[in-house]
Amino acid sequence: MVQLKPPDTSRSAIEKFVQTHLSHLTDTPIAGSPSIRGGQIAANACIASVDLSGYAAKRNEVLPLSARGATRLSPYIRHGVLQLREVWERADGSPAKDKKKFQDELLWQEYARHWYAALGQKTKVPTKKKYLNKEGSTEWDTALPCVKVAVKELETHGWLVNQARMWLASHWSVRNHQDWRKGEDYFFRHLIDGSRAANRLGWQWTTGIGSSKPYGFSRWQVEKRAPGLCDQCPLQKMCPIQDWPTEPMSEAISAPIGIDNYGPLTAVEVGKPTTVWLTAESLGDKDPALFNNPDLPAVFVFDEPLLKRLRITSKRFVFILETLAEISETRPLTLYLGRPEAELAGIPLTVTHAPVPGFQKYKKKLNIVQTWPWPWLCEPNGAPIHSFSSWVKKARLP
Numbered sequence: 001m002v003q004l005k006p007p008d009t010s011r012s013a014i015e016k017f018v019q020t021h022l023s024h025l026t027d028t029p030i031a032g033s034p035s036i037r038g039g040q041i042a043a044n045a046c047i048a049s050v051d052l053s054g055y056a057a058k059r060n061e062v063l064p065l066s067a068r069g070a071t072r073l074s075p076y077i078r079h080g081v082l083q084l085r086e087v088w089e090r091a092d093g094s095p096a097k098d099k100k101k102f103q104d105e106l107l108w109q110e111y112a113r114h115w116y117a118a119l120g121q122k123t124k125v126p127t128k129k130k131y132l133n134k135e136g137s138t139e140w141d142t143a144l145p146c147v148k149v150a151v152k153e154l155e156t157h158g159w160l161v162n163q164a165r166m167w168l169a170s171h172w173s174v175r176n177h178q179d180w181r182k183g184e185d186y187f188f189r190h191l192i193d194g195s196r197a198a199n200r201l202g203w204q205w206t207t208g209i210g211s212s213k214p215y216g217f218s219r220w221q222v223e224k225r226a227p228g229l230c231d232q233c234p235l236q237k238m239c240p241i242q243d244w245p246t247e248p249m250s251e252a253i254s255a256p257i258g259i260d261n262y263g264p265l266t267a268v269e270v271g272k273p274t275t276v277w278l279t280a281e282s283l284g285d286k287d288p289a290l291f292n293n294p295d296l297p298a299v300f301v302f303d304e305p306l307l308k309r310l311r312i313t314s315k316r317f318v319f320i321l322e323t324l325a326e327i328s329e330t331r332p333l334t335l336y337l338g339r340p341e342a343e344l345a346g347i348p349l350t351v352t353h354a355p356v357p358g359f360q361k362y363k364k365k366l367n368i369v370q371t372w373p374w375p376w377l378c379e380p381n382g383a384p385i386h387s388f389s390s391w392v393k394k395a396r397l398p
C-alpha cells in the first residue's frame with residue numbers, strides 16, 4: 001500500500017509530486033499544460049469568462065488564436081469539476097443562435113456519455129461499419145503545417161479545438177488508412193479532456209465507421225479555418241491533401257447490443273459511510289457524494305495497474321492533482337497509489353455512480369454503502385443510442 005500526502009496547490013509542488021510518485025506511469029517529460037490549469041477555482045474562472053456571442057460562427061476556427069470561439073471548458077467537464085447542467089444554464093442570455101449551437105454541443109457530450117453507458121467496451125469496435133484496408137503510413141505528415149501545428153498543440157497543451165481533432169482523425173484513418181483505435185489511443189493519452197466516451201464517438205463519427213459517411217479532410221478546410229497556414233507550407237504547390245480523400249473500402253456490421261450502466265436515478269443507501277471515494281469522473285465541489293457529505297474525509301486512488309497500461313501524459317496527472325490539492329484544503333483527503341480494491345478494502349464508502357465500465361468493475365469489489373446518481377443532463381429514459389439524431393428526438397432534454 002502506498003499512501004501519499006497531497007501536495008500544495010502550486011504548479012511546481014505538483015510537478016515535483018508527479019515526478020516523485022507517478023513518473024513510472026508516463027512516458028513524456030513531467031510538465032503540466034502551459035495553458036490549462038486544474039481545480040475548481042480555475043474551472044469557475046473559465047466558466048465565468050465564457051462569452052458566447054459569435055460562438056456559432058467561431059467555434060470551428062483554428063487559427064489565429066484570436067479568432068477562436070471555443071470555450072475550453074472540456075477538461076473541467078470531462079473530470080466533473082463542472083457539471084453539464086450548470087454549463088447549459090450559462091448559455092442563458094446569449095444570442096439565440098449561439099445559445100442553440102452551444103447547447104447542441106453539450107448535448108453531443110451528453111449523448112457520448114449515454115452511448116458509452118449503453119455500449120461500454122463495445123465502443124472499442126466500430127459500431128456501424130468496418131474498413132477493410134488497414135495498410136498505411138504510421139507517422140503524422142508533419143511536413144504539412146496544418147498537421148504539424150495540430151500535433152504540436154495536442155502534445156504541448158493537451159487540448160485541441162474540435163475542428164483540428166477532426167482534421168487529425170480523418171487524416172489518420174480516412175486518408176492514410178491507419179487503425180483508428182491507435183489514433184484514438186494517441187488522443188486519449190494526450191488530451192486532458194480525453195474520455196473514452198467522447199473520444200471514441202468523435203473518432204467513429206469523423207472516420208465514418210460510426211456514421212453514415214466520413215469527414216474528408218482537405219486543403220479547403222485549412223484555408224477556411226486557418227487562413228495563411230498554407231502560405232507557410234513547403235508542399236503548397238503539390239499539396240497532398242488538395243482533394244478529398246477517397247473513402248476506404250468498408251462493410252456494414254450489425255449494431256452491438258446495449259448494456260445498462262446508467263446507474264441509479266435516486267440515492268441508494270445500505271449503511272453509514274465513513275469516507276467519500278472520489279473518481280476521475282467526478283472531482284468537482286458539486287460532486288453529489290462530496291456535496292452531500294460535507295463532514296466526511298475523501299480518498300482518491302491512482303489505479304497503478306490501469307495507469308501503467310494507459311500511459312497518459314503528465315499534463316493530465318498535473319490537472320487532476322491540481323484539482324485534488326484544492327479539495328485537500330477543504331477537507332482531509334488521502335491519496336493512494338495501487339489497486340482501488342486493495343487500498344479501499346472494507347472502508348464504508350459513499351460515491352457518485354460513474355457511467356463507465358471501470359466503475360462497474362470496482363463497484364462489485366468495494367464496500368459501497370451509499371451511491372449517488374450520476375448528474376445527467378438528460379435523465380436516462382431509454383432513448384435509442386444508435387445515432388445522435390434518433391437519441392436527441394427522444395431524450396428528456398433539460
Ligand SMILES: Cc1cc2nc3c(=O)[nH]c(=O)nc-3n(C[C@H](O)[C@H](O)[C@H](O)COP(=O)(O)OP(=O)(O)OC[C@H]3O[C@@H](n4cnc5c(N)ncnc54)[C@H](O)[C@@H]3O)c2cc1C
Nearest residue numbers: 070071072073074105108109162165194195198199202203
Ligand atoms: C476525433 C475527436 C475526438 C474527441 N475527443 C474528445 C474527448 O476525448 N473528450 C471530449 O470532451 N471531447 C472530445 N471531442 C469533442 C470536442 O472536440 C471537444 O469536446 C471540444 O473540442 C472541447 O473544446 P471546448 O470545451 O472549447 O468546446 P466548446 O465548443 O466550447 O463546447 C462546449 C462543450 O461542449 C461539448 N462538446 C463540444 N463539441 C463536442 C463534440 N463534438 N462531442 C462531444 N462533446 C462536445 C464539450 O463538453 C465542450 O467542452 C472529440 C471530437 C473529435 C472529432
